[in-house]
Amino acid sequence: MPIHLTAPEAAPGGPDGKGWNRLSLNAHFGQAAQCALRPQRWAALLESQDTRRARWGGFGPCVNGGKCDACPLLAALHDQCTVVPFNAPRVLVRVEPVYPPDAMFAGPAGWRLWPTLGPDDRDYRDRRPWSWEDVVRVHGWEVGRAYVDEHGDGFWLERTTRVPAVGVSIRSKARASFTRHSFAVASTGVAMLHCGGGACTHDEELLNAISHACPGPDGADEERVPVRWWQDIQLAPEPVGAYRFAAAVSPYSVRIVARDRELREWGRLTLTGSGWTTERVLAAGGALRAHLAGPAS
Known part of the structure; x- marks a missing residue:
């Protein structure tokens, strides 16, 4: 890499093609x-x-x-990777120029970069600012579009499935006939993916995508799920390729099962806790479907 x-080489003839003036500082200092x-x-x-x-x-x-x-x-x-301190799909980084004291006409002496949850986040100065080098060391996020408003310049960072959600721990336990992946927030289990057929056929990106849908600490508990039994059809992902999905809602959990054409179970995702809203359940099921759909053509 x-x-x-x-630095680019200066033209031998100077900017006007007639040679460098010996009194010009440009003739004696390189870049x-x-x-x-x-x-x-x-x-x-x-x-x-x-x-x-x-x-x-x-x-x-x-x-x-x-x-x-x-x-x-x-x-x-x-x-020394930089960790984005939010469990959010995108983050707005505000760029603040820092000027030297008593500077009237000089440019900025440096920059402070403030990670925020978006344009309406006003408490970002309570956090530790980044440098440009810190942003380069952010892994698993892609640099998005530039952003400008009345408060200044900035840019977006977009989260990818190459990185898990902050605050979600993932543990895997393999057995001879199945593998279980458990997801916990604040030491409380919120989801479990059961993969049948022995060794898993997926990579870490599926687990990371499921972690993105997991609720925060406020929804990590053993309370009833907020979705209802009559939402089964709504919560089941659309079929893709050789796979079909079914969802079942009970008072304390939501279960999404993926089966192939022979009705063999590929995987079973169980979600528990009061943080599993309809949007989060759809996101977790969508992660399963996207994985089974394969790379986009």
């Missing part, structure tokens, strides 16, 4: 190399996601003299 960005892991704005952050397309000009200076193999920023990219 190339991260060392050298420092930059690092593709140190973006300074949203557009450069997009380029930092695949540094093969990164261009000199929107990044901070190199900190290790071009020795990328021993670069502390490259090591931190893998060893």
Whole structure:
């Protein structure tokens, strides 16, 4: 992954083609190399996601003299991941310029990046701000569109199934004929996926997608589920490929079963607790369906 960005060479003839004036500072000072892991704005952050397309000009200076193999920023990219502190499908990051004291005409000396739950989140200054390097080290989230309002600039981060939901612990236990995956919030079980037929045929992304639908601590309990028995048909995902789904609602749980054409059970998802609203149940069932549907063509 190339991260060392050298400055473009100046034209020998100068900007006017008649040579550099010996009194010009541009004739004697070169431009420092930059690092593709140190973006300074949203557009450069997009380029930092695949540094093969990164261009000199929107990044901070190199900190290790071009020795990328021993670069502390490259090591931190893998060893010091930044965790998004919200269980939300998307997060708005507000960008605040920081100006030096008594500065009248100077540009910003740095930036504070504030993760928020959206445009209406006004308590974000109570949290720890990020740097641009912190955002580069966010794993499992994709950089979304830029955002501008009366309070300033920002951009969106979109969560993917490559990362589980914050606050949801996932544990797996394999047996000879089945595997169980349990989901817990605040040490309370909220869901269980039972995979029949021995070894699982899915990857971690299915478990992560189910965790995204799990309720927060307020809904992690042993109370009745808020959905009703007559919603069985509504809560069952649509058939996909060779698989059919059935949902069953009892006072304290919702069960979604996936079977193939021979009526063999592929998996059984059980949801418990008062946090399983209709929207969350549909999201969990949708995660099962999306996995069985396979990659989008």
